[in-house]
Amino acid sequence: MKVFPFKIPKSSEEAFIYQEDREYIFYDKYHQHEEIQISYIKKGEGTVLVGDMISEYKEGDILIVGSNLPHVFKSDISESKKKSVMLTIFFTKNSFGKNFFNLPELHSIEPFFEAIKNGIRIRNAKPSIIKKFEKFKDADKYDRFILFLYLLKAFCHAEKTPLSNYVFNKPFTDAEGKRMQMVFDFVMNNYQKNVTLDEVAQIATMTKNAFCKYFKTRTNKTFFQFLIEIRIEHAAKLLVKNKELSVIEISEMSGFNNISNFNRKFKEIKKKTPFEFKNSLSDS
Secondary structure (H helix, E strand, C coil): CCCCCCCCCCCCCCCCEEEEEEECCCCCCCECCCCEEEEEEEECCEEEEECCEEEEECCCCEEEECCCCCEEEEECHHHCCCCEEEEEEEECCCCCCCCHHHCHHHHHHHHHHHHHHHCEEECCCCHHHHHHHHHHHHCCHHHHHHHHHHHHHHHHHCCEEECCCCCCCCCCCHHHHHHHHHHHHHHHHHCCCCCCHHHHHHHCCCCHHHHHHHHHHHHCCCHHHHHHHHHHHHHHHHHHHCCCCCHHHHHHHCCCCCHHHHHHHHHHHHCCCHHHHHHHHHHC
């Protein structure tokens, strides 16, 4: 199966697709597809990379990935022994005809399509949205269509944050996808160690200079910016889940060998020092 482009299986009789994933590990290959993806995480948690940004996903999140926006879900190792559940809707803007969403009656949905170009996370989704999502499984085609329109409008007014800062206008080739997948897999398995540019360039089968330019062009950030963000996301999770660990221990477990550098990078990304972040969890 090719990594890029990834094809969503669909019959000629379906305008859009509803899919339930009940897996120990979600499809964890860095990929993109023409279809817009709306996913409700019913169970499970882990890391999601969308475009140029890495963040966590957890139970209750709704993640919306725009057309041809590269992404990958990585289940936490601690969660891989339990089945994760993700409910997903796939569709394109032309699923119901080229001009369907241009109808005057649907103008109120236009903000949705603008917002999802970078991908969005729906925060604190209302129970009514979750209930509508969970009705898809047993609904007939007509009711699914009504539920779908309801969700699009609800998402326009919901609290949301971007999943990426960079808009990808050009689909990746299969070779590019495989190369980025190898780099991503290596980083996710080794970010707690001392990762060198020589190692990563070798995995990408490129010179160091060529790899640096290649990575920056496709992610809008340097490789080491990307690596630091992964480390900080891991550190944030440890601060949440392992409150008995000291900040120095978490720093070392996240791949930092200098506590001052860890504190500085953590504040740059999370807008709080590790101590402030940890204390805010105690206050909540």
